[in-house]
Amino acid sequence: MAQLGRRLAARGHDVTVFCRTNYVPERLPSFNGIRLRHLPTVGTKHMDAIVHSALSTLAAMRERPDIVHYHALGPGLCAPLPRYLSGVRVVQTIHGHDDRGQKWGRAARSVLRTARWTSERVPHAVIAVSRLSAEEYGRTRPGTTVYIPNGVEAPQSSPPASLIQEYGLRPGRYALFVGRLIPDKAVDVLIRAFRELPGDMDLAVVGGSAFTGEHVALLHSLAAADPRIRMIGYAYGEHLAALYEHAAVYVQPSWTEGMPLTVLEAMSHGLPLVLSEIRGHTDLLAPLSPAARFFPPGDSGALAAQLGLVLRDLDAERAAAESRREWLFREYSWESAAANTEDLYRSLVAALR
Template identity: 45%
Template sequence: MTTERSVGTGGSGPAPIEAQVSWRPLHIAMVGQKGLPATYGGIEHVVSETGRRLADRGHTVTVFTRTSYAAVPESPYLGMNVVPAFTIASKHLDAIVHSATSTAKALTTHRCDVVHYHALGPGLMAPLPRYLSRSKVVLTVHGLDHERSKWGSRAQSVLRLAHWVSGHVPDRTLVVSETLRRHYADTFGRDAEHVPNGVDLPEHVPASAIADLGLEPGRYVLFVGRIVPEKWPDKLIEAFRSVDRDVRLAVVGDSSWTDEFTTSVRELAARDPRVVLAGYQFGERLSALYEHAGGFVQPSLVEGLPLTLLEAVSHGLPVLVSDIPPHLEVVAPEGSDLAGATDDGGSPCRADRPGATDAAVVTFAAGDVDDLVRGLTTLVDRFPVSRVAAAALRERTLGRYDWDAATDRLEQVYLELAAGIPPTLSREAQLARSLAPSRAGTRASRRAAPTGSALRAADAVGEGAVAP
């Protein structure tokens, strides 16, 4: 059954197509996430939040999972069909094998209308439904995974191939940040659509939920994330040792196929009794860790749109972030040019400069340990007064990052594809295409199709392609 109605749109970025589309229930396959229920991993939370909302609207949502992530819940789960798919649980095979088997099930057993890939690595399978079936293909880029330092040269070659695929193969390429949208316009002349993640206003959880960790409410700095090199947990601990203040550092997270690196982080933490390694935490315990922290720190070198930062802000925490564009995009005041901007000397603008933002935000120069020490000291010294400013930042963020708005836009994209409505090309993407010939020499290596050596390295892609 089809119904003529206007589908709401949410998110930001280029103006979406304003068209009446014929609503009909669609069968949507989600590929690339590890599983449900969402515990650790940003992509899993994105699929959980948007998938259940799509199911509530009458669509069939099939989520392919890995038994290595968590026990498979009874299906349907939150209205979504949960289907295990075979994989090989190893660093370099887990993601790509699971994507291949999930794609095969989506095209045969389930015959889905839309196959939606999440992250670059799983998107390597996008040519199969794109060219061998009638299914429409959507790929959401959560970050530039080929830039993550946890991968060796062979894996990075495969992820560069996946990056090329993401810019050429899908019917629609979606991105979670404005920074990524500009990247796809510049690199591929592609009008990738900006569909940001969302965040909910959290419920109160008493501090007793984390009493066993020995953390005093309001007297610790919180880090949440996978223990991988690009998140910079080792340098964070190193910098914290130089912060002469009576507070603690809670590091929440664990290895993601990075056992050797994680061991070195544990050794660093053992040298400072103020550092608490809490491992992965979920549910109410994680919420309590956010709620009762004095401040939050995100020192990453590479991000897409970090859900952990959105969660920290939603809990009313003052934050310290590295000055990479995806962070500034979240913490900059609405309408500000701070995200992605540079000062007169070509250096990234600093969010804690006078007038740039409020007392809830401190930034430091990404990759600079000494500046991280300065930022940590400033954050801690502001504990008594920054909560008021953080409340304003929370309200601003809750208004900009909304799961219902994200689901509105996803549904619009799916229905446009089903109806054969093409996307419009933004002015920025048109400009990028018009300049493409003059840029060919300087960008040849990025725009050219991958080499045979990259294709032969296809078994090197791994879990990092799906973990944000």
């Protein structure tokens, strides 16, 4: 959102982003040309997104913008309000398959299935960031689904190794995972696999709870059995960039993914990849062969074997990963994403007029 918003603002558009006060403690009025509006919510697992989305929708409708743009399934439950009660155009970006996530119980999944149904019928246009979502929405709403993948930026500098040493890590001597600690990410599979590997390589797990405290406690208990596994928690800015920059390999064992930005970030730093063989990963890298070492999702033994192969010849693996960076920045460009989004906005507004 930040990358896309600032580029749209630079193209001369008035961009307003609604921020949750429990996520963003600062109350900046603007950032990179984007107007920020800070609205409250109910900070619980099931109410957080929908309450904030409802308040933001009502606030946006009062301002009568040309476009109201929702991101993800849950917030899109509010899309009927601007679609049918005002003259604005509604766009919804589908980032993943939230209605299939293991994080949610039966009732929440039912609500998200309703959100999926709404997303297939209410918005004037849907942006799919993954090829799988583009295929699925293309079947249910042909002609109004646009495939616009997210982008990635080339790292501007090399963060110092001292930033990772704060976590007890050594440059080039750790495998890395970055993401929310939710069941869908299968970090438990990664930890079990890593515990099978001999040697003094470490594992850095970067991320924290997303209203998943019980699952996070399980992961910490699994990690406690191996002193090589470091549960870092959330990291941002230079610290996160340093964790990518100085890692040996990036691992993502997810059960499901939409369009995984963390994989793009890892590739931007020239990291070898070990990924679960799911559409979110294979579609992302489809033109490249070989692009990564894949393993069947949930198979900790196969993950350990693929990770072991990478670690046995890191120099060759890193050289191959470096050779793919030029393709990456050409294929997944934020400038292209902003231009294509702008084109979509213009076509919707022109149709309205």
